[in-house]
Amino acid sequence: MLKQFFILCSGADRDLLESCSEGEQTKYVGIGATVFFTAVMAFLASAYALFTVFDSVYPALIFGFVWSLLIFNLDRFIVSTIKKRDRFLDELLQATPRIMLAVIIAIVISKPLEIKIFEKEINTVLLKEKNEMELANKKQVGNYFKSDLDKNKAEITALKNDILKKEKEVNDLYTTYITEAEGTKGTQRLGKGPVYKEKRDKHDAALKELQALKTTNEAKIAEKEKIAKQFQADLDKKVSQSQPIIEGFDGLMARINALDKLPWLPSFFIMLLFLAIETSPIIAKLLAAKGEFDFKQEEAETAMKATLLQNKYQRELLVKTSASMHDKVYADIAEDKNLYDLQRRKAIELLELQAHNFVEKQKATF
Structure with missing residues (x-):
């Protein structure tokens, strides 16, 4: 079987x-x-x-x-x-x-x-490519959020610098009125005179401004840090959303390309x-x-071909013989006088009918 x-x-x-x-x-x-x-x-x-x-x-x-x-x-x-x-x-x-x-x-x-x-070698190549794709994806997504993050970071830094600048100003005023009281600078008179009082008042006013500035800027900083966290969350979400696509990078085309490497x-x-x-x-x-089967197959094919050629020749000969016989039969019929007279009478009748019909159509137009 x-x-x-x-x-x-x-x-x-x-x-x-x-x-x-x-x-x-x-x-x-x-x-x-x-x-x-x-x-x-x-x-x-x-x-x-x-x-x-x-x-x-x-x-x-x-x-x-x-x-x-x-x-x-x-x-x-x-x-x-x-x-x-x-x-x-x-x-x-x-x-x-x-x-x-x-x-x-x-x-x-x-x-x-x-x-x-x-498969194992291809998986190694694919792993390397996936890691490269992950790094490239993180960089691309990071570049997408970079301008917003940098702007937000610069605004936070500017607010913090305003506070530091004001703190330095307050500290300088503090040093000024202390050294005035000690008599080491300014009027160089020991004690708390009118100049001391003026410098102390200036320091206290600056301290109040610092406290107000801290309250305002810290609130702004907290808000902008919240925005920064939201930006970072969006960035991480964008990266995590593309992660399954990168992990799924192991189809047929990817494996063929990895095989070529x-x-x-x-x-x-x-x-x-x-x-x-x-x-x-x-x-x-x-x-x-050439084997026995080839010879027998060739014999069968040639026998079939010979039969087909013989049949074709016989059909062509039959057509020629039949045509010759029909030509002879119709030639004999054409010489028949009775058949000729009958055909002539029928032709005359047909022409008379055509002439009568033509006359009737002409009368109908008047």
Whole structure:
């Protein structure tokens, strides 16, 4: 049963192959097995590739099965349409388009399997790219809020500087009236005279202004610090919202690009392996000498061609003979006097009717 299944996979004429030797049948069993297992590998490759797209098993299995059937049908068609010729160059010209198609199929099948084989290395490349994307995203979002944050920070700094400036002024006035009382500066008279009182009053007024300024600016600073916290919260929210997108950066295209960043030699050898598997039935047919099946197939085709040519010639001869006979029959009829007189009378009657109808139409116009 397995033998018959693989012969079916090879696309060979089973009835014709059954009349061939066991060795000839074994050759086509091998070709059919190669076609079948290529379809199996196509199923595995496409199912894995589609799983990375859909993140679901069932759609991946369904579409993978459909894809494997397509590859199976293409391979079966490629192998079954290659026929042995009398010249190798003719066979090569016949097989060239099929070999090119086989190469394309091999590349398509091998790529998803390469992604699976080098999955750990690809994950390392993707992790590095994700980290770079996270840093770039934070920088981009930070630049988006930078102007507002810098402006708010500058306003807070300006308010704090106003307080420090006023505090320095108050401290300077304090030092001035103290040194006046001590007699070390100013009038240099020990004691609390009128000048001391004037400087003390000036200090007290500045102190009240400082207290008022502190109350006002600290309220503004608290408000602006609240705004700054809101800006930071918005920035963090923006970064966290984009995080799932970056984490999801592991689809099929991302993995293919990551695979291209790995050393090319291992991937190239895997592709060569699938290329050899895919093209092996075609190459085997090209290199193998004409077998029993090929001779019987050629005999059946030439016999059918001869029959078709003979049938075509007989039909053409039948048409020519029939035409010649009809020409002769109608020539004899044309010489018949009675038939001529009958045709003449009928023609005269038709012309008379046409003339009467024309006269009636002319009368109707008056």
